[in-house]
Amino acid sequence: MAYEPSLTKYVGEPNSYTLDFYLKHQRGYEGLRKALTVKPDDIIEQVKASGLRGRGGAGFPTGMKWQFVLKETPKPRYICCNADESEPGTFKDHVLMERNPHLLIEGCAISCYAIGAKVAYIYIRGEFHHVQEILEAEIEKAYRAGYLGRNVLGGGFDCDVYVHRGAGAYEAGEETALIESLEGKRAQPRIKPPFPASAGLYQCPTAVNNVETLCNVPLIVLNGPEWFVGIGPEKNGGPKLFCVSGHVKKPGVYEASMHTTLRELIYGHAGGMLDDRPLKAMIPGGSSVPLLLPDQLDTPVSFDHIQKAGSLLGSAGLIVLDDTVCMVWLAMNLLHFYRHESCGKCTPCREGCDWLFKLLARLEAGEGRSKDLDLLSGVSNNIIGKTLCAFGDAAATPVLSTMKLFRGEYEAHVREGRCTLPAGWRATHPTLVAH
Amino acid sequence: MSFHPPMEYAPTRFHKSERELAEPGGGFTYTPENQAKFDANVKRYPADQRKSAILYALYLAQNQQGYLTAAAMRHVAQQIGCTAAEVEDVVSYYTMFFTKPVGTYVLNVCRTLSCALRGAERVTEELIATLGIKPGETDPTGTFTLLEVECLGACDRAPVVMVNDDWHERLDPDQVRVLVDAIRARGRAAFSGCHLHKEKM
Ligand SMILES: Cc1cc2nc3c(=O)[nH]c(=O)nc-3n(C[C@H](O)[C@H](O)[C@H](O)COP(=O)(O)O)c2cc1C
Ligand code: FES
Numbered sequence: 001m002a003y004e005p006s007l008t009k010y011v012g013e014p015n016s017y018t019l020d021f022y023l024k025h026q027r028g029y030e031g032l033r034k035a036l037t038v039k040p041d042d043i044i045e046q047v048k049a050s051g052l053r054g055r056g057g058a059g060f061p062t063g064m065k066w067q068f069v070l071k072e073t074p075k076p077r078y079i080c081c082n083a084d085e086s087e088p089g090t091f092k093d094h095v096l097m098e099r100n101p102h103l104l105i106e107g108c109a110i111s112c113y114a115i116g117a118k119v120a121y122i123y124i125r126g127e128f129h130h131v132q133e134i135l136e137a138e139i140e141k142a143y144r145a146g147y148l149g150r151n152v153l154g155g156g157f158d159c160d161v162y163v164h165r166g167a168g169a170y171e172a173g174e175e176t177a178l179i180e181s182l183e184g185k186r187a188q189p190r191i192k193p194p195f196p197a198s199a200g201l202y203q204c205p206t207a208v209n210n211v212e213t214l215c216n217v218p219l220i221v222l223n224g225p226e227w228f229v230g231i232g233p234e235k236n237g238g239p240k241l242f243c244v245s246g247h248v249k250k251p252g253v254y255e256a257s258m259h260t261t262l263r264e265l266i267y268g269h270a271g272g273m274l275d276d277r278p279l280k281a282m283i284p285g286g287s288s289v290p291l292l293l294p295d296q297l298d299t300p301v302s303f304d305h306i307q308k309a310g311s312l313l314g315s316a317g318l319i320v321l322d323d324t325v326c327m328v329w330l331a332m333n334l335l336h337f338y339r340h341e342s343c344g345k346c347t348p349c350r351e352g353c354d355w356l357f358k359l360l361a362r363l364e365a366g367e368g369r370s371k372d373l374d375l376l377s378g379v380s381n382n383i384i385g386k387t388l389c390a391f392g393d394a395a396a397t398p399v400l401s402t403m404k405l406f407r408g409e410y411e412a413h414v415r416e417g418r419c420t421l422p423a424g425w426r427a428t429h430p431t432l433v434a435h
Numbered sequence: 436m437s438f439h440p441p442m443e444y445a446p447t448r449f450h451k452s453e454r455e456l457a458e459p460g461g462g463f464t465y466t467p468e469n470q471a472k473f474d475a476n477v478k479r480y481p482a483d484q485r486k487s488a489i490l491y492a493l494y495l496a497q498n499q500q501g502y503l504t505a506a507a508m509r510h511v512a513q514q515i516g517c518t519a520a521e522v523e524d525v526v527s528y529y530t531m532f533f534t535k536p537v538g539t540y541v542l543n544v545c546r547t548l549s550c551a552l553r554g555a556e557r558v559t560e561e562l563i564a565t566l567g568i569k570p571g572e573t574d575p576t577g578t579f580t581l582l583e584v585e586c587l588g589a590c591d592r593a594p595v596v597m598v599n600d601d602w603h604e605r606l607d608p609d610q611v612r613v614l615v616d617a618i619r620a621r622g623r624a625a626f627s628g629c630h631l632h633k634e635k636m
Contacts, residue, residue, distance in 0.1 A: 088547045088586040126490075126531045127587050129600040130628065162479045167490050168530035170585065184486030184515070186528040202484055245549040245590035252591045287548060317590070319549055330548065337547050337585050343528075427556035
């Protein structure tokens with residue numbers, strides 16, 4: 001049975017981002033109209049019944065998250081849409097916001113109605129300036145058409161949606177750090193509990209949801225939870241966006257069900273390996289998750305299957321690596337990222353990432369010692385589980401995973417005193433670009 | 436009466452901090468247009484949460500004079516109703532704020548995994564050779580600043596170079612050289628922008 005895309009069906013059409021197009025082709029704002037005829041709790045029940053799991057990284061059930069949002073309080077409630085999209089290898093929310101912004105706007109409005117919020121803030125990363133321009137222009141149109149603002153569609157419900165621009169920080173994607181940043185502070189995570197559901201933005205009950213998660217909400221309301229459950233394996237229902245990058249012929253965002261296998265994504269959707277080289281390994285969920293090997297190609301890309309295979313679906317950013325990739329170099333490249341992005345709040349992460357990078361850079365330069373391998377796992381294990389947010393685990397994972405699967409390459413670097421796999425696409429003078 | 440010998444407070448030789456102080460800068464106030472923009476933006480947040488507008492306020496100041504000086508940060512502090520130290524705390528955290536002058540065109544080369552796999556390191560090397568500056572530096576004429584940045588969220592179009600706020604995608608070393616020449620000749624008109632963006636035309 002051919003899969004029928006519902007999130008990105010029209011993204012290639014020239015005017016897909018306009019309100020007119022959305023109303024004409026995507027039954028635009030019918031979901032909102034329908035939602036306003038039932039009680040907010042019914043919406044939460046529908047989302048729960050659909051089994052929708054968060055698309056931002058953790059895969060937590062969205063309906064449950066909304067149910068936790070405190071009701072017995074005089075304080076206002078908030079929706080924060082996480083449009084920070086900074087996990088290396090992830091670029092799906094960008095497409096949704098730029099080519100189908102009204103789906104997100106409608107999703108924000110329905111979600112506000114469901115949890116009893118009047119305001120949704122879309123926290124967009126600073127580098128998405130051109131996306132923000134489109135999104136804000138379309139929000140303006142939604143206001144003028146009566147889908148936002150006072151007394152939405154005459155249903156007595158008030159809803160404001162604002163875009164808030166970040167300024168360059170991966171950590172701002174972590175939900176409590178996002179809230180801190182939205183409050184005008186450094187994007188550093190909070191100690192949990194309290195969770196955002198009871199004390200989030202301005203210490204008010206808050207739900208933080210990813211862009212793709214919120215885009216699924218109008219579809220659930222419109223087509224019913226059964227439709228959603230019917231797409232994909234048990235507990236992994238609904239349409240899903242996959243970001244394929246790295247050594248493939250056609251990198252891009254592909255919508256599919258979670259029945260799809262890694263093999264179908266790489267050799268089907270993405271057109272196969274670049275220059276038909278052999279596949280060496282895959283990172284299935286953004287840079288923060290363990291690697292998978294070619295013999296796992298037939299794993300379906302669902303939260304549960306990927307987890308069973310020993311990794312995580314995370315943000316569904318599939319990075320494909322061919323046989324030219326040196327795994328020590330790969331770990332060094334990613335630790336450069338984590339070292340740079342560590343917010344500095346927890347000592348194990350702030351100091352540990354720096355040391356991991358230095359050790360890896362020394363190994364890659366051919367000056368590593370055999371003791372360094374133990375040191376690498378020692379430092380990594382002293383970061384994992386010892387930080388306030390999941391950043392620490394994310395940073396140590398590329399090191400531990402490559403060491404586990406490709407230990408021979410690490411040993412060869414020490415033994416031969418050089419990088420044993422210098423690919424043609426890398427720098428000719430590594431020192432110039434190493435730091 | 437004190438028996439202590441007179442003590443020098445905070446003499447410079449005891450000042451060990453490596454912290455670089457912001458450039459003082461001349462008197463700074465928003466242009467009337469920027470003031471109006473700020474006043475409109477701050478209304479998006481509850482009246483007692485003006486600090487939420489701080490990133491927006493800083494972008495306005497940075498766009499007005501190219502980078503942030505101590506005077507600009509003080510002005511932002513006044514607008515927000517917080518201390519200048521709180522503003523500096525925020526400025527020093529986020530990578531998109533500059534506290535030193537930068538070139539007219541800031542070339543941000545993505546260096547993270549997916550871009551590196553498709554040749555970003557070679558792109559950086561080409562820019563180093565073409566511009567005669569290293570990452571983090573500005574050329575003597577103040578035209579270009581070269582920066583290496585982390586994943587821009589466009590890994591399918593690797594390697595990506597963001598010039599100011601505009602994206603340039605799927606570049607190879609030859610193309611960046613052409614891009615630099617084109618910017619030298621035609622300025623902003625040479626920007627190509629995000630490919631998704633173009634499809635809407
Ligand atoms: C270091 C770190 C970075 C994160 N970055 C993002 C991000 O860029 N976008 C996102 O949606 N979620 C990100 N998350 C996950 C969020 O914390 C949160 O789980 C998510 O926004 C919840 O939304 P969801 O339930 O809809 O997935 C990040 C988490 C961590 C620990
Ligand atoms: S790695 Fe360059 S955009 Fe993601």
